[in-house]
Each structure stands twice: as C-alpha cells, then as structure tokens.
Amino acid sequence: MRKQQRIKKNEDFQQVFKHGTSFANRQFVVYIYPKKNQTELRLGLSVSKKLGNAVKRNEIKRYVRQAIFELQSELKANVDYVIIARAGATDLNFHETKKSLQHILRIAKCLPKVRNEVK
Template sequence: MKKSQRIKKNKEFQTVFKKGKSFANRQFIVYTYKKEDQQEFRIGLSVSKKVGNAVTRNRIKRYIRQSFLEMNDEIKPDLDYVIIARNQAATLDFHTAKKNLRHVLKIAKVFK
C-alpha cells in the first residue's frame, strides 16, 4: 500500500469522523467520507490499546492493509476510509478478518 493511500493527520481523521458515515459489525467500525476529486482511496487505521499488546495491534493493521490491497479493484476510489478495530478483531486470523471486513464494506455499499 502506497503512502499516498494512507490517512495520517489528525485533522483528516476528524473530517472523516464528523462528515462521514459509519457502518459496523462485531469486529470493525468503518467510516466513509466521499471526496469527488480523489483518484484513489485512502485508509486510516485505529486500533486501541484495549485490543491487545503492540504485536497484536500491528498484526490487525497488517491484516486490514492486506485486505484492502487484495480488494483494490473492487473498492470505489473516491472515498476516504477510517477503520476502527474492536476487541474481537484480536482473535481473528487473516482470512476471517478479510471476510469480516468485506462484510462491513458490503453494508457500507463501497464496492463498484
């Protein structure tokens, strides 16, 4: 995943939280915010310390990034996404995490 596809700044996170729409399942909360002039989607990740230690949190973030990379062609490019991992996400393996992420993105109607 390219650096240009990541949301890093707090101001950008706050914009997505305030102006975007949220969708959730038991493992993930996804905020989406439409930006008309954008060529490719951007994602921001948030995994709280309550979810687990640093190793667990980084594993969850890797799983989310890899899932987005694999679903790259199916996802609408004119959106910003902020994904928040809930406690149940700590117990997932990659394939289950991808399936649950796909489920919440399907609820959000972000597939082409």
C-alpha cells in the first residue's frame, strides 16, 4: 500500500467520521465514505494508546495494512476507509486480523459474499 493511499490529515478523518457510515465487530470499527472524484482507495488507521505500547500498536497497524493490501483488488476503489482497532484486536495474529476485517467488510458490502464450493 503506497503512502498516497493513506489518510493522514485530521480534516480527512473528520470528514469520514461525519459523512461516512460505520460498521463494527468485536475487534474493529470501519468507517466507509465513498468519494466520486477519487480513483483509488485510501486508508486511515487509528489505534489507541490504551491498546498497548508502541510495539503492539505498530504491529496491529502492520497487520491491518497488509490485510487491506491483500484485499485491495476486491475492494471498491473510490472509497475512504478508516479502521479503528478495539481492545479485541490486540490478541489477534495476522490471519485472524485478516479474517476479522473480511467479516466486517462483507457486512459493509465492500467485499463480495463467499460462495460455498462443493468438493
């Protein structure tokens, strides 16, 4: 994920919070704000100091960025996503983080539903 795809400014975060829609599970809250004149998705992350020291917070952010990078081809391109980590996110490894984000993005209808294949 390139740095141009990250939301950094407070005004951008506030715009997504004010005008976007939110979806939540036990580990994450996701705000979604579609933008018409945007060509690629942008991602903002928020991990509170209450969740742990800097090492743990950075680990959570790395896991979320990598999960979004892997799901990027399936996500809508003209959307701003802000992901807020909750206390449940501190105990997850990468695969659990990705699974949790897929779950919440499916609820938000940003990812296609999984079809059960018969083997």
